[in-house]
Amino acid sequence: MSIRVGIVGISGFGGGEALRLIANHPSFELVYAAGESSAGSRLVDRFPGVPARLAGLVIEKWDPAAMPALDVLFASLPTGASAAALARVPEGVKIVDIGGDHRYAEGWAYGLADVWPDRIKGQTRVANPGCFPAATLNALAPLLADRLIEPGHIVIDAKTGISGAGRGGDSKFGYAESNENLQPYGLLEHVHMPEMATTIERLSGGSAAGLVFTPHLVPMTRGLLATIYCRGRATTGQCLDAARRFYADRAFVRVTDTPPQTKWASGSNLSFVSYAADPERNLVIAMGVVDNLGKGAAGQAVQNANLICGLPETAGLEGAPVWP
Template sequence: MIKVGIVGGTGYTGVELLRLLARHPEVKLTAVTSRKEEGMPVAEMYPSLRGWVDIAFSDPAKADLKQCDVVFFATPNGIAMSQAQALLDAGVKVIDLAADYRIKDVSTWEHWYGMQHASPGLIAEAVYGLPEINREQIRQARLIANPGCYPTAVQLGFLPLIEAGIIDTSHLIADCKSGVSGAGRKAEVHALFAEAGDNFKAYGVAGHRHLPEIRQGLARVAGHEVGLTFVPHLTPLIRGIHATLYARLNKPADIQALYEQRYANEQFVDVLPAGSHPETRSVRGANVCRIAVHQPQGGDTVVILSVIDNLVKGAAGQALQNMNILFGLDERAGLDVVPLLP
């Protein structure tokens, strides 16, 4: 059994990770930390886990995380970077669900996240955990930077077009919508029901933290810098991301066949039949990205529709998928979940 620890188990990403790990056949949950909730049974905070998770939150300073095989950081940005090195030195694998190791350029990271990086020496070693691109590197990793939710939906959507070299990568557009759980489990005015309910708005148009992560990922595939306009929106949903992506073709191609072939062997990317319009509710609770491709009026503009559950394929599910790869397990272990409907 794989001994698993979770640092920061009280947020939405943490409870989603617990939900998935609780039914994983090869996992023994060893520690779930929270300074504030030390001693409280996890199932007392999250009754949905009654009968599935029977341990209590522990103080991270007292939890023996070095006895784990892998530790997940489901924490705010800036926490993993101060604790990862000690765990790696003890032979523990680390999967960070925050952004501490996603961006390779330290100065870029510090600019967007507004703090000094505590362990810049680990950034080069960290493997970006998007399995559909980096599966072989993930197998050999000690430290995995789990991708962000928007970056997952956008990169999976654009990936086949960029790999094929058939679009103008200087003018890409990502028009994205997210549910409020993406903001985390904290009290903020914009996420109050009376503020977010029955409302729809763009935010971060001048610049969002996920922009450099998306650009970095797409540039690696393209082999050069890309031009990307990324506009996120907040919707009155709890879960879900819908990314509408636009690109201009520079040569004719069978786009539907391209996507079907690229993702034919990917268990967690579902290319829908031509003419489809994926819905966020079709992926609720599941570790899957559903994609549909369109070429309106047969013109040279390609429209890609990409939907994920921001807490699963956009966070905890992808982290578990990375753990399965890391330990040589079936990638579906713990993730063979049917989406919830309605």
């Protein structure tokens, strides 16, 4: 029996990736799509390669009161845009919020699916982690769980593809200005800091997190790498072992001996983690790679939807990464 799902925010990159994954999903049936800038178009007008059975679905302007009966709603809206409207969605509709408004909000589970699947199962409201936290926290979780690093001294140097900046039309994200350009931004003030700090504190049993976080825009469409500098006395082998134990029965996290590359995850829901440590220098470098639209957005959202719908966690997410 199919599960009826809807997407709001389908004009954006996260919404578009949710469409691709849902279209391939064995149990989800897309019955509703809403978007601001594309309202009135058919899906095929916006996504020329959409499967034929979905081609004629007309994108609507979102109105929580006028949605058809749904089992699950994926919301992919700009931060600040979703809280009020999502409050009007009927309680019986499960929601995965890919946007930023409900992370650690009252009544919402934080959907760090590879780390805390059991806290997500059975929920009806899940806030998907941000793309930077997805890569960072998956890399740090095993180290924090095993007390291999100090949560109070973590430097996160993160790099994302430009789809992470959203689909607005600012010329600074235009091809001509972005190609051959590498741009640090948001120093000492990025919006993803609080959810990372809160999660790190929970993972470390309550110790206060001390984070430095510097995001960079890299001239590529997809892909996200966090290179994370920590204090700790563990060896590289101890870190890798901790991660292999932590993720032993998890489907999507790959622990690698060599530093991961963003292309390894492209188009998939995979998360790669690796480590390089020098105990004499009190140094652990953790690395996390995701596709910012996959595990960093729509992939983890579908994983969360699988968890709250009682489906196999991997349903619809088994595709290998696209290479090259």
